[in-house]
Amino acid sequence: AWADEIAQLAQIRKLDIQPFRRTMIQIEVAPSAPAELPLVVGLDGSFYFKPDAGGRLWLSPHDEIATPPCDAAPEELEVAIALDRFEQVVDWNVVRIERKWAGLRSFAPDRKPVIGRDSQNEQFFWLAGQGGFGIQTAPAVAQLAAALLLQRELPFEIVPALYSTDRFR
Ligand SMILES: Cc1cc2nc3c(=O)[nH]c(=O)nc-3n(C[C@H](O)[C@H](O)[C@H](O)COP(=O)(O)OP(=O)(O)OC[C@H]3O[C@@H](n4cnc5c(N)ncnc54)[C@H](O)[C@@H]3O)c2cc1C
Structure with missing residues (x-):
């Protein structure tokens, strides 16, 4: 989240x-x-939920609130919105909220990750903007970043230019 500040x-x-x-x-x-x-994802993109162990559910109001980089915490309003949307589409009773948390999903303007040396200063290497897919893409992104940093052969077929800073400069 602090990539620009750094x-x-x-x-x-x-x-x-x-x-x-x-x-x-x-x-x-x-x-x-x-x-x-x-x-289960709302067709209008206003919520999603999925089962967790022990018959529990994970529920998100699909919020995307622009914020400065910070140690993110859940807002009561978003929690209430999530429950309201959930209760409109299911007839389960909500017994209690067991846990709540929030995190940051950081995006470049075109929503693709930024991986590679800065086009204006080769001494600076970007690995940022993993957005909402940073967990699933981590193994491939790490291999690509390592190959670019160490100037090794690319580990798989990919066009690194798609992720370079050139696209914004
Ligand atoms: C609710 C939610 C659901 C998501 N679902 C998915 C999903 O299903 N699939 C998927 O692929 N991705 C998902 N993501 C996105 C994924 O979590 C991110 O893309 C990924 O975590 C980004 O990795 P990161 O290492 O850049 O940052 P982070 O995972 O945010 O790691 C940054 C770390 O730095 C630590 N830190 C911050 N400041 C300091 C400091 N001053 N000193 C020391 N440590 C510090 C933080 O505590 C944190 O551990 C989701 C994100 C959220 C918020």
Whole structure:
């Protein structure tokens, strides 16, 4: 989330990587949710939920609140919105909220990650803007970043230019 701030400390022009807060709550419902329940996403993109162990559900209001980089925490309003949207589409009873948390999803303006040396200063290497896919893409992104940093052969077929800073300069 701090990628632009770090770049500026190194006198590198920022790329306008924007962090957005997303909220998640874990709820107990009655009757409990079946383990085989698939990920359920509102067609209008206003919520999603999926089962967790013990019949619990993970629920998000699909929020995307622009925020400065920070140690993100869930806002009561987003938690209430999540429950309201959930209760409009299911007839489960919400017994209680067991956990709630929030994190930052940081995006470059075109929503693709930024991986590679800065086109104006080769001494600075970007690995940022993993957005909402930073966990799933981590193994491949790490291999690509390592190959670019160490100037080794690319580990798989990929066009690194798609992720370079050139696209913004
Ligand atoms: C609710 C939610 C759901 C998501 N779902 C998915 C998903 O299903 N699939 C997917 O692929 N991605 C998902 N993501 C996105 C994914 O979490 C991010 O892309 C990824 O975590 C980014 O990795 P990162 O290492 O850049 O940053 P982070 O994972 O945010 O790591 C930064 C770390 O730095 C630490 N830190 C911050 N400041 C300091 C400091 N001053 N000193 C020391 N440490 C510090 C923080 O505590 C944190 O541990 C989701 C994100 C959110 C918020």
